Amino acid sequence: MSMRRTVIFWIALIVVAAATALLAWHGPRRDRATGTGEAPPMTAAVRPDICSETTFEGARAILCVVDPADHATRLVYRGESGKPHGRVRSAVAALAAEGRTPVLAMNAGMYHADMTPVGLYVEDGVELSPLNTGGGFGNFYLKPNGVFFLRADGSAGVMETEAYREAGIAPAFATQSGPMLVIGGEIHPRILPDGTTRYIRNGVGVRADGKLVFAITRDPVSFGAFARLFRDVAQCPDALFFDGSVSSLAWGTDMEIDPGEPAGPIVAVFEKPSSPES
CATH class of the missing domain: 1.20.5 (Single alpha-helices involved in coiled-coils or other helix-helix interfaces)
Structure with missing residues (x-):
């Protein structure tokens, strides 16, 4: 040499x-999805009681199927001080301090700069923000948008905004977001099959059997792929987009996916107390 x-x-x-x-x-x-130093483990069931992990069109996603007979689903927004929690992490910590640790929680709707909901928000039967039927720029206004609501008996639904208004529903909890992902078994007509924007996204759907499905991706996906996840895998005839890039998920008080971004309305799922044995 x-x-x-x-x-x-x-x-x-x-x-x-x-x-x-x-x-x-x-x-x-x-890792973008977890905010941790290690990539999330590839597990078959991240919460085997109600949640499982799948890979769909090359992206990892978590699907949580909630049966109203076994779990109570609630929307939370403000703490005892009256100020918005601001983050999923803060919300679950506050709930735990009150002795109400959720099974899971995630962001559940869009918000303005001052953290107030962009559209309808109802908590414990009290309307804190009215239904928004106006137009504008952004995902919320990609019509038709829709409403996720919970009745007093725990049953849930996802409906287009106009259909919800005409139905005259008096919900116990409700949050408006947009766009709808699946409407009557069909993908939202304005969602491209595979658009160029890809984010970690989350949303909610309701199956024909009345069970709720909360979904969040670990990997960035297009709107089209996320909508097909609800239609083809979750089997939800109607599904609603909650948000993207800010999407968060907590198991109890532990953050599973946490981009560190703010959150307005937050959905939390709680175990129902076991019935006393006769």
């Missing part, structure tokens, strides 16, 4: 060694 080749060889070796040391020093890549 010539002197020149020897020098080049040793320089390359030093560069590789330095790069390896630098990578070891900085640790593993920060």
Whole structure:
């Protein structure tokens, strides 16, 4: 080996060694979905009681199927001080402090800069924000948008905004968001089959048997893929988009997916007390 080749060889070796040391020093890549230093484990069931993990069209997603007979679903927005919780992490911590630790919680609707809901928001039968039938820019206004609501008996529904208004429903809880993802078994007509924007997204659907399905992706997906997840995998004839890029998920008080972004309305699922044995 010539002197020149020897020098080049040793320089390359030093560069590789330095790069390896630098990578070891900085640790593993920060995962976009979890906000942690490690990529989330590939598990068959992340919460085997109600949630499972699947891969659909190359992206990982978590599907949580909630039976109103076994779980109570609620919407939360403000703490005892009257101020918005602002984040899913803050909401579940406050609920736990009150002795009401949820099974799971996620962001559940869009909000203005001051954290107030963009559209309808009802909590414990009290309307805190009215139904929004206006137009504008952004996902919320990609008509038809819709409403996720819960009745006093725990049953739930997802409906287009205009259909919801005409139905005259008096919900115990409701949150308006948009766009609808699936309407009567069909993909929203204005959602492209596979658009160019990809985000970690979350939403809700209601199956024909009345069970709720909350879904969130671990990997960025298009609107079209997310809508097909609800239609083809979750088997929801109607589904509503909650949000993208800010999507968060908590198991109890532990954050499973946490981008560190604010959240307005938040949905929380609680176990119902077991009936006393006769």
